[in-house]
Amino acid sequence: MEKTTVPAIELHGICKYFGKIVANKNVNLTVEKGEILSILGENGSGKTTLMNMIAGIYQPDDGIIFIDGKEAFIHSPKDAFDYKIGMIHQHFKLIDVFSAAENIVLGIKAKGKYDLKAEKVKIREICEKYGFIIDPDKKIYEMSVSEKQTVEIVKVLYRGADILILDEPTAVLTPQETVKLFTVMRAMKEDGKSIVIITHKLNEVMEISDRVAVLRKGESVGSVLTKDTNPEELTALMVGKKVELNIERAEPKDCEDRLIIRDLNCRNREGSKVISNVTFTARSGEIFGIAGIAGSGQRELLESIAGLQKLESGEILYNDPNSGKQENLRNKTPMQIRHLGVRLSFVPEDRLGMGLVGNMDIIDNVMLRSYRKGHSAFLRRKEPKTLAEKIIHDLEVVTPDAKTPVRRLSGGNVQKVLVGREIASAPKVLMVAYPVRGLDINSSYTIYNLLNEQKESGASIIFVGEDLDVLIALCDRIMVICGGKVTGIVDARNTTKEEIGLLMTQTGGEEQ
Amino acid sequence: MDIAKFASFITQAIIIGIPLLYGATGEMITEKSGNLNLGIPGIMYVGGISGVLGGYFWETYGDKTNGFMCILIPMICSLVASAAMAFIYSFLTITLRANQNVTGLVLTTFGMGLGSFIGGSLSTILDSGATVSLNATGAFFKTTLPFASKLGLFGKTFLSFGFLAYLAIIIAIVSAFILRKTRVGLNLKAVGENPATADAAGINVTRYKYAATCIGGAIAGLGGLYYVMDFIGGTWSNGGFGDRGWLAIAIVIFCLWKPDLGILGSVLFGGLYIVYMYIDDLPRASQEIFKMLPYLVTILVLILISVRKKRENQPPASLGVSYFREER
C-alpha cells in the first residue's frame, strides 16, 4: 500500500456527545483504499458511535470527515450511500415481512420499471462473484442470523459500496460461519473494497485485518499494522495499561449442592433449540462461571432458572438450606418461586430494559423487589428509601439524590443500583449476567468484591461473563457452552484461556 | 328476495360503499406510512363541505350549465381542503412528533366543527333551512354512462353510477398496484414497517410520511364529496355523513391494509349498512343490531389476525409511533 494515495476515509477531531455522556472525543482515523482495518476497543469505547457517524446515523458534534480527500457532510444514510459507504449494523436493519430481494433493492432510486425479477438476477450475480448463498425470495423472519447478515452485506454491495463497515459481525456467528464470512471479506478486498470491521476479539483482528486502530474510552489511541503487532500489545493499547487482574479468590468452604440443573431443554419463540440437555450443579460458597460466545444460550439459561422461560423438559432443583427441602422450580413463575421461599436474585444482561425501570427514581427501583411486603394496599417507601441511600453510600453511586431517575445515571452507577438491590435480600442463589459490561475498572472491582462477599457468606453465585481473564481469576469452576450445549466444565484454578476458547468454539453434535 | 330486488340491493350496497372505499383507501395509504390518522372522519367531512362551498360559488358566480367546471371546481376544493387537513396532522405528528391518537382525534373534532360551521353558516346565508342544495352541480356528478340503462339488469346494477364511483375503484386498484409492484410502494411499506431501516436504506422517511398522509387525506376527502354530490345529489345537511368515517377505518382493518380487498370490503360494509331495508318486516330494533354488524365483524377480524399471528396480515409494525433518528 502506497502512502501517496488518498485515503478512502479520514477523520479529524471527531467528537460526539449524548447529553453529558462523551461517546467520542477528538478521534482521528484513516481508512486506506483496499485494506481491511480493524477497529478494536472494549465495550463502550465508542467504536459503534464513531462508525455510525460515517454511516450517517449520527452527526458529529465537532470535527471533519474527509472522503477521498474531500470534506464530506454525511447527514443521512442516503448521503453515506452517495459516498459509497455501507454499514452492516449489529442489529440488522431489515424489514421482517419483506423478502431478501425486496430488502436488498429497498430505497434505491433507479430509472425505469421496478422489475424484481431482473433485480434478482443482479443479486445472484453478486452472490456468485463473492460466494454468498441466499434465497432472494425467502422472507427475513424465516431466516437465521447468518442468513440475515448475508442479506445485509449483499444489500450494501448491491448499492455499489466501496467502503464496508461491519459492526461486530462475528458476535452472532458460529465458527464455521465466521470462516465463511472471512473468506467473503477477503474476496471483497481482492475486488478493491475497503473494509472496516469493529470487533473486540483479538484472534479475529490478527487473522483478518491489515491494520488495527484502537479506541479507548471514546478516544483514538493509535493504529498499527497487524503484521507488526501481537495480541499482547493490542491488549495493552486497548486497556491502557497491562492488565494484572488482582481479584482475590477465597477457597470455597462448606459447599453444598444448592441448585441442580438436569437435562434442561428450551426452544425460543421461533421454535429453534436454544438450550439442549444442559446439566450442572451450582454449589453454595462458590462462584460458578459460564463462558461462551454471545448468544450461545446464556440468557435463556438464566431466564429459565428465574422462571421467565418456558421449558421443554428438564429439572431445576433447589435445595433449601433452611428447611432442607428440595423444590422443583421448573415452569414456575417468578412469583411462585418467591412464594416457595427460594431466595433467588438475578442481575440480567439488559439492565434498563429488564432489571430496572429507566424512568423511575432509585427508590422506586429499589422497591421493585420488596414492594409487595405487607398486607396493606399501599406502598411503604420508607424502607426502600433507607435501602436506596445505603446502596448509594456503600457502593458509591454517583447521583444527585435518591429521587433521580436511573435513566440519567451512567452505566456503572446503573449497575451498582441493580446489583445493590439484588444482593440486599441476602440471596442464596445469585445469578449475574455480564455484570461489568461497559463499566470502568473501579466499578468493575466494586462488583467483583461484592460477588466475593456474597460467596463468602455462603451464596451460590452463577456468573455469566465474556472476558476470559476475569472468568478465570474470579470463578471457582467454569462451565463452557456452545450453541446451547455444555462443552465442558473446568476448574478455574487449573485452566487456561486457550482451553476455554477451544471449548467455546467446539460445535459438537448435530445442528438443530 | 327476487332477482330485481337483489340487483337493487347490490346497487345500493355499492353506492353506500363508495364513500367508505375512498376513506378506507386514503387511510390505508396513510397507515402504510406508519401514521394512524384518526382524523379521517373529520377530513372526509371537510372534503364534503369544501366541495359544497366550491360548488356554491360556481353556481352563484359562474356558469351553472358548464358541467365540466361544475365538477372540476368542487373537486379541486375538496382535494385541496382535505389535503390541507391531513397536512395539519402530518405537521404535528411527523415534524413535531406529537402523539398520533391525540392529534387525530382533535383533527376529527376540528373537521366536524369546521364542516358544520360552514354548512350552518351557508344555510343561514341562503336562508334555506338546515340544508344547502346545489341541484345543478349534483346532477352533473350523478351523470352516468349514457348507454348504461340500455344494458338491462347488468347495466342497471353495475354501470349506473356517477364517475366518482368508478374513480374510487380505479384509485383503489392503482393503490394496490403501487403498493405491490413499484419501488414507491415498497419504500412506503418499509417506512411503515420500520422507519429506522427505511432511513438506513436511504429513504426519506419524512417525505414519504408527509406524502402518504396528505395524498391519503385527499383521497378520503373525495369520499365526502361523493357522498354530498352524488349520493345525496348536491344537498348538504350538517351531520348527515354520520359514522361513515369510522366505518372506513374499520374497513382498513377488515381488509388487512389491502386496497384491492377494500373494494369488496366496502361493498360488503355498504350492504351490511342497508341490509335491514331489504329484509321484509324487520322491526326497527333489529335494524339497529344489523347496523352493528360491520363493527362486530371488524373486531372479529382484528382478533383473528392477532390469534393467527400470520406475519403478512399484521398492521404496519410502526403504526402509531413517531420516528426520531437519533433515538437512543
Added chain:
Amino acid sequence: MSHVAPHSEPLVRLSKRDVMPAWQGILVRIIGVLLGVALSSLFIVLVTDLNPAEVFTSLFDGCFGSPRRIWNLFQNTAILLCIALAVTPAYKMKFWNIGAEGQVLMGAAATAACMIYFGNGINQWLLIPIMVISSLFAGMVWGMIPAFFKAHFNTNETLFTLMMNYVATQIVAFLITYWENPKGSNSVGVINASTKAGWLPYLFDKQYLINIIIVVALTAVMYVYLKYSKHGYEISVVGESENTARYIGINVKKVILRTMALSGALCGLAGLLLVSGTTHTISTNTAGGRGFTAILVSWLAKFNPAVMMLTSFLIVFFERGAAQIATNFRMNESLADIITGIILFFIIGSEFFLNYKLNFRHKHKEEA
C-alpha cells in the same frame, strides 16, 4: 454516480432534551395556549369582522355570566374530568384505550335500564346502589373485552376499543327503540319525570353539586391510587417496561385486565353521572365525544390527576365560551369545536419544544 454533490450542513438539527425546568415547561405551554387563542380570534375576526375584545367578553360571559352558566361550567368540567380520570390508569399502563365513549355509553345504558325497569318498584335507597353497581359493571365489561384480547393475543387495543364504541352506540340505539317515550319519537324523554326515581339527589337544591363532589373525591382517590398504592406502582412498571414487570414477577395479564376493569368501571360511573345526575335521559349522543376529549385532558396533564383538574377546566372553558360567542353573534354553534380544535393543536404542538431541542447552525459553530 462517480462524483458526489457536496452535502451542506443543514440549518437546524434536532436533538432530544434531557430535562427542562418546570417553569420553562409551563411557559412553553402558556405560549402555546396564547398562540392558539390569537389564531382563533383571528379566525373569528376574519369570518365575522367583529371586535375581538367584544368576542372575548362573550367568552368569559359564556362561562361566568350567570350562576347557571357557572354551574354548567363546573358540571361539564366534572363529567369530563371523571372520564379523564377513568382512562388515566390505562394510559399510564400504555394501553391506548380510545373506547371511553363506548364504556360511558354502556354505563349510561345500564343506569337508564335500572331507572326504567326498577324505578317504580324499589325504594330509592336501594335503587341508587343497584344503579351504581350495574353502571360500574357495564362499563367494566366493556373495558375488559379488549383488555382480555390484548393480554392474551396482543390484539391492537387502539383499533379494538375504537370499534367497541360503535357497537355500544348501536346497543343504545337498539335499547332506545324499546324505551322510546312517547312512541315514535325515537328518543327516550325524561325518565321518571314525575317520580324522580333514580335521580341523584339535589344537594342544597343544587342539581349538579353531587356530581361535582363525587368527581372531586374521585380525583383525590385516583391521585393516591396511582402514586401510593401497590396497584398504581404495578401499573407504572407495566407501562414503562413489560419486561421488567415480568422479571420481578408481576402478572402482566392480570394487571392489564384489572386496570382496564377499573378504567371501564369508572367510565361506567361517568355514564351514571350523566344519566342519573344530569340529563335524566339517554341517547346515542349521551357521551357526546367526551370519551375522546378526555384522552386529551389526561394526556395534556401527563396523567397526573391533580393537573387534570386544570386541563379539563381549560378545555370546557374554551368550549362553553366559544359556544356563547356563537350564540351572541348568531354564528353556528360549531364554532366552539373549531376554536377548541385550534387551541388544542397549539397545545399539542408545544409539547414538541418540551421534548426536543433545536440546534441552529450558527449557534452550534459558536459553541464549538
